Amino acid sequence: MWIEKINQEKKQMYLANNKIDKIVASGDMSGLEVLVQQGRWEECLGLAEKQGPDFLNTYLMRFSKAHLQQGQFKETARVLTRFGVPAIPQMLSVYKTITIEVLATINEIEMQILREMLQKLVKNLEAGAKNTHYHEFHKYLMVVHLLLLKGECGRKNLPRVASALATSLLRYTKDIRADQAFLDAGNANRKSGANDMAYIFFNRYIDLYDAIEDPENNGISDNQDFEDTDIPSPYEIALPEKNLLSATERDEIRDWVLEVNMDGTEKSLPTRCCEYCQFDGLYEASLHCPQCNSGWEPCIVSGYPLVKANSISCKFCNMGALRDHWNDYIDVFQNCPWCNSMQTQY
Numbered sequence: 555m556w557i558e559k560i561n562q563e564k565k566q567m568y569l570a571n572n573k574i575d576k577i578v579a580s581g582d583m584s585g586l587e588v589l590v591q592q593g594r595w596e597e598c599l600g601l602a603e604k605q606g607p608d609f610l611n612t613y614l615m616r617f618s619k620a621h622l623q624q625g626q627f628k629e630t631a632r633v634l635t636r637f638g639v640p641a642i643p644q645m646l647s648v649y650k651t652i653t654i655e656v657l658a659t660i661n662e663i664e665m666q667i668l669r670e671m672l673q674k675l676v677k678n679l680e681a682g683a684k685n686t687h688y689h690e691f692h693k694y695l696m697v698v699h700l701l702l703l704k705g706e707c708g709r710k711n712l713p714r715v716a717s718a719l720a721t722s723l724l725r726y727t728k729d730i731r732a733d734q735a736f737l738d739a740g741n742a743n744r745k746s747g748a749n750d751m752a753y754i755f756f757n758r759y760i761d762l763y764d765a766i767e768d769p770e771n772n773g774i775s776d777n778q779d780f781e782d783t784d785i786p787s788p789y790e791i792a793l794p795e796k797n798l799l800s801a802t803e804r805d806e807i808r809d810w811v812l813e814v815n816m817d818g819t820e821k822s823l824p825t826r827c828c829e830y831c832q833f834d835g836l837y838e839a840s841l842h843c844p845q846c847n848s849g850w851e852p853c854i855v856s857g858y859p860l861v862k863a864n865s866i867s868c869k870f871c872n873m874g875a876l877r878d879h880w881n882d883y884i885d886v887f888q889n890c891p892w893c894n895s896m897q898t899q900y
């Protein structure tokens with residue numbers, strides 16, 4: 555009886571002196587609750603971590619729930635990264651929510667935090683069976699990686715890689731902001747002189763522009779240009795509430811499109827020959843052949859399909875890249891974009 559009393563007194567003393575760690579160290583987990591009530595999450599998580607993964611995971615879950623409700627996505631991602639991003643089933647929906655929300659922001663600093671979280675998560679998932687969750691988050695990691703690279707390469711003089719990146723990202727328009735992606739792909743291809751592609755991408759951008767402006771009369775009915783590509787149809791993508799450009803800026807694009815159309819030639823997306831079934835109408839940037847169902851992994855520099863004849867791999871992380879895109883990139887950055895190790899041209 556008196557021991558209990560002494561323990562109670564001890565606890566009161568610790569509480570009064572703010573020595574919550576001593577309470578937890580004595581095996582009394584109510585100390586963690588005190589920290590939660592006071593919003594001292596980082597201390598709580600630090601102490602929970604010392605008590606083992608079960609405690610840590612429980613409090614990570616509670617931390618995430620509380621912060622996601624307040625819309626604090628990047629803050630949650632940062633803390634989860636610090637505590638190792640455990641690949642436990644009950645946390646996967648938290649990671650997914652953060653990913654979807656941060657991808658929608660198009661903010662580079664937030665995306666860097668997201669990339670770090672996804673890198674750890676994918677590594678943790680990799681240690682288990684490579685299941686659908688692994689593939690899903692690996693795809694998200696690739697999307698964030700390519701988005702960040704697009705920003706980097708756009709600031710340097712790398713027109714070939716920049717336009718390939720912007721083009722590749724169109725296949726992820728279910729996950730990223732679609733009108734931005736088509737606008738960027740139009741601009742990047744116009745800059746690199748690929749007018750056919752720029753024309754088709756700008757056309758889709760203007761369709762989306764009109765649909766955002768007047769969702770009732772969404773007039774996108776023609777998906778012919780993109781048939782048999784892995785670019786999602788407009789019916790599969792979510793429209794943002796507001797347009798990125800003013801009507802005047804849109805008209806400048808429309809004028810350019812009309813001007814290019816004056817030459818009267820039929821515009822189509824560039825094609826390549828499938829290395830497996832020899833189908834020669836395969837969209838150049840597609841990761842999937844509609845004829846034989848073969849697939850390709852994306853290049854870590856440009857996101858373009860890793861066709862065997864032109865592929866090389868990073869000597870450190872072993873991820874694949876297309877030789878030309880890799881050489882362009884290494885010439886400027888001297889490091890692998892995936893693992894950051896110093897690398898040379900092939």
Ligand SMILES: [Zn+2]
Pocket residue numbers: 828829830831832833843844845846847848
């Ligand atoms: Zn094929």
Ligand SMILES: [Zn+2]
Pocket residue numbers: 868869870871872873890891892893894895
């Ligand atoms: Zn590498």
